């Protein structure tokens with residue numbers, strides 16, 4: 707199962723990062739979003755990241771140009787028809803993902819592997835929207851994709867060995883270390899990470915400490931590179947809430963109940979770094995203000 711061309715759907719922070727590392731690894735990449743403006747925003751994320759790598763000497767000028775040269779963008783799903791692997795990175799919403807996979811299954815070549823970068827939704831359930839569950843898999847990159855080494859690889863109930871091997875190999879070629887896990891809500895990464903972030907939000911709500919103090923405790927006391935509220939803002943509070951809802955519903959235990967403050971902030975449009983305001987405020991480049 708040779709992978710040459712990769713389609714990435716969703717040009718947000720994750721899709722842009724995945725498209726970037728795939729192009730850096732030498733794959734032809736086509737990145738798809740719903741509107742030209744979203745694609746331009748994704749391309750800007752990629753240009754900024756490649757620029758930083760170039761500045762630091764982690765990439766030379768020719769590799770920088772070659773990576774950008776291997777990348778095309780489109781708003782048409784049909785432009786992904788000849789891809790060998792398609793990685794979906796759209797919003798963390800099950801009905802939206804199911805609709806997209808149903809459509810992809812009709813339009814892409816029968817041999818193509820369909821992968822989801824979902825943070826939490828069971829892969830077996832997403833695969834059931836297609837007639838190719840043996841070629842369906844979870845390929846969960848971490849944020850920020852160009853810097854984080856892990857790819858969590860999740861086999862659905864019917865995922866085939868050849869699909870798993872092909873995806874493990876592609877992840878390694880992108881410079882990542884894949885770790886295989888089984889299909890449960892939130893997998894390993896977010897079953898452990900998100901309850902911690904949710905608890906930090908609950909501490910704000912109960913007045914245990916300010917967001918700054920909570921973040922400092924976890925940075926200085928536990929050596930975390932980012933405090934939990936900075937990290938929640940970085941992931942996106944809408945995505946954090948969706949993940950908590952999947953854990954709560956899927957595992958049926960109230961210990962996964964989303965914090966009411968998290969829910970309220972999402973309802974108010976405070977989504978974190980991507981909307982300019984969450985627990986902290988951000989400028990248009992995503993840098994913290996104040």
Ligand code: CAA
Nearest residue numbers: 755758759762825847848849850852853895896931932941
């Ligand atoms: N591309 C290229 N280079 C980048 C970059 C990017 N996207 N982002 C930052 N950099 C570079 C910076 O330019 C900087 O370079 P120098 O050292 O030369 O200055 C370097 O990386 C470090 O960046 P910063 O100084 O800005 O910040 P930092 O030291 O805090 O490191 C970090 C940044 C690697 C993101 C670090 O803060 C970190 O590891 N944070 C935790 C991230 C994390 O937990 N990710 C997982 C989220 S959960 C998830 O992904 C799963 C899910 O489903 C929700």
Ligand code: NAD
Nearest residue numbers: 716717718719720721739740795796797798824825849941
């Ligand atoms: P985001 O909000 O930054 O981007 C989502 C993008 O998908 C947007 O550009 C949107 O226009 C686009 N989109 C929505 N529906 C679409 C469709 N039908 N076709 C094409 N594009 C569509 O979100 P994100 O943070 O990049 O997250 C994307 C996925 O990756 C989610 O499933 C999320 O759970 C997962 N994930 C997120 C993180 C994180 O830290 N943010 C980490 C790992 C995995």
